[in-house]
Amino acid sequence: MFTATLFGYVITKLLLLGLMFTLCFICKLITSEIMSSQKPSIFYIDFLRFIAAIAVIAIHVLGPFRFLYGEIPDLDWLAAMGINSVTRWAVPVFMMISGALLLSTERAFHCEHYLSKRLSKVAIPFIGWTIIYAIVAGFVSGGWSATQTLAVIQNSPNDPAWYHLWFFYDFIPLYFVIPFLIPVLKKLTPELTKLVIVICAVMFLMKWFKVESFLLQNLVLYSGYLILGWYLFNRDNSEQLKYWLVAGIVMLLLNFFGSWELAVKSGQYSSFFMGYKTLNTMIIGGMLFVVAQSYAEKITGKFRTLISVISKYSLGIYLLHPLLLIPVRELDNGFYSFFGSNWLAIPIITSVVLFISLFCTMILVKIPLLKRLVP
Numbered sequence: 001m002f003t004a005t006l007f008g009y010v011i012t013k014l015l016l017l018g019l020m021f022t023l024c025f026i027c028k029l030i031t032s033e034i035m036s037s038q039k040p041s042i043f044y045i046d047f048l049r050f051i052a053a054i055a056v057i058a059i060h061v062l063g064p065f066r067f068l069y070g071e072i073p074d075l076d077w078l079a080a081m082g083i084n085s086v087t088r089w090a091v092p093v094f095m096m097i098s099g100a101l102l103l104s105t106e107r108a109f110h111c112e113h114y115l116s117k118r119l120s121k122v123a124i125p126f127i128g129w130t131i132i133y134a135i136v137a138g139f140v141s142g143g144w145s146a147t148q149t150l151a152v153i154q155n156s157p158n159d160p161a162w163y164h165l166w167f168f169y170d171f172i173p174l175y176f177v178i179p180f181l182i183p184v185l186k187k188l189t190p191e192l193t194k195l196v197i198v199i200c201a202v203m204f205l206m207k208w209f210k211v212e213s214f215l216l217q218n219l220v221l222y223s224g225y226l227i228l229g230w231y232l233f234n235r236d237n238s239e240q241l242k243y244w245l246v247a248g249i250v251m252l253l254l255n256f257f258g259s260w261e262l263a264v265k266s267g268q269y270s271s272f273f274m275g276y277k278t279l280n281t282m283i284i285g286g287m288l289f290v291v292a293q294s295y296a297e298k299i300t301g302k303f304r305t306l307i308s309v310i311s312k313y314s315l316g317i318y319l320l321h322p323l324l325l326i327p328v329r330e331l332d333n334g335f336y337s338f339f340g341s342n343w344l345a346i347p348i349i350t351s352v353v354l355f356i357s358l359f360c361t362m363i364l365v366k367i368p369l370l371k372r373l374v375p
Helices: 002-036 043-065 074-085 090-102 111-137 146-155 163-187 190-208 218-233 238-266 279-298 301-312 314-328 342-364
Strands: none
Touching (some): 043 074, 043 163, 043 279, 043 301, 043 314, 043 342, 074 238, 074 342, 090 163, 090 218, 090 279, 111 146, 111 163, 111 314, 163 314, 190 218, 218 279, 301 314
C-alpha cells in the first residue's frame, strides 16, 4: 500500500514538473516569436481568429456527447449541447475574416501570384494533412492497414480524410470566387451593398428552414460570409453595435434553449439550431465581428500578446488539434470523467489542447520540410 502510494505521488510530481517545463518552453517560444515578428496586423482580426480557434476546438472536444441525450447524466449532456450551441459561429467567422482581408485588397490581380501565394497557402496544407490523416485512419484494430489508408486517399476527393477537413472542401472553392467579387463589390453603391447583405440574410433564412432553391449551394452561401466580412470591415459599425448585440444575444439564447427544448420533445439531439449556413449563425458571427471592432483594442499586456500569437498560428492549430483528441474522444479512456463534470472537462481539455497544439505548430514552422503544412 505504502509503495503504491509513494509511486503515485512520484508520478504525479513528475507529470506536474513536465507540465511546468512545457508551459515555460511555450512562453519562451512566444517571447522569441514576438521579438522576431515585424509584420503588422489588425488586432481585432487577431482576436476573432483567437476566439474562433478556441470555439473550433471546443466543438470537437464536446463532439462525443452531442448524440448521447438520455444516455448520460442530463447536466453532462447539457454542458456539451450548451457549449456547442454557442460556438457554431467559429467556421463562419474564419470565412468572414477571409472576406474582410482578401476582398479589401487594393493590389492588382495577377493570376500566377494569386495561385502561388494565396491559394497555395490553403491547398498545400489541405493535401499534406489529408495524407497525414489518411495514414492515421489506417490504424485499425490489430495494427496499421495500408489498404485502409489508400482507400481513404482514394475517397478524399469526395470525403474528408478526417472530420475537420470538410472546411477545405468549401473554403478552397471560395478562392476562385474572390477575384471576381473584388471588382464587383468596389462598383456597388452603399444602398446596393445593403441589398446584397439582405439577399444573403434571406438565403441563410431559407437554408435554415429548408426551403428548396437552386441558389442555396454551399459556394453561394459561404460567399455570403465573405461579403458580410468585407461589408463590416469597411465601415464604422459603432452606431449599429447595440442592434447587433441584441440580435446576436437573442440568437445565442435561442440556440441554447431551442436545442434543449427540441431534445426534450423528441428524446434526441437536434441540429436544427446548429447550422453553419443559417440566419442565426450569420447574425451571431456579425455580432462578434462588430463587438471585436469596438472593444478588442481595450485588451492590453500579455493577454494581447498571447492572442496575437495564437491568431498567427490558428490555421496550424486547426489542422493539428484533432490528432491530440484521438485518445481523448474515446470515452472509455476516462479523460472527461476524470473531471467529474463536463462543465469542467470541456473547457479544461479545450484549453490544454489549444496550448499543446500551439506548441506543436510553433515547432513545426521551424522545420523547413514541414513549415508549409502550418502556414
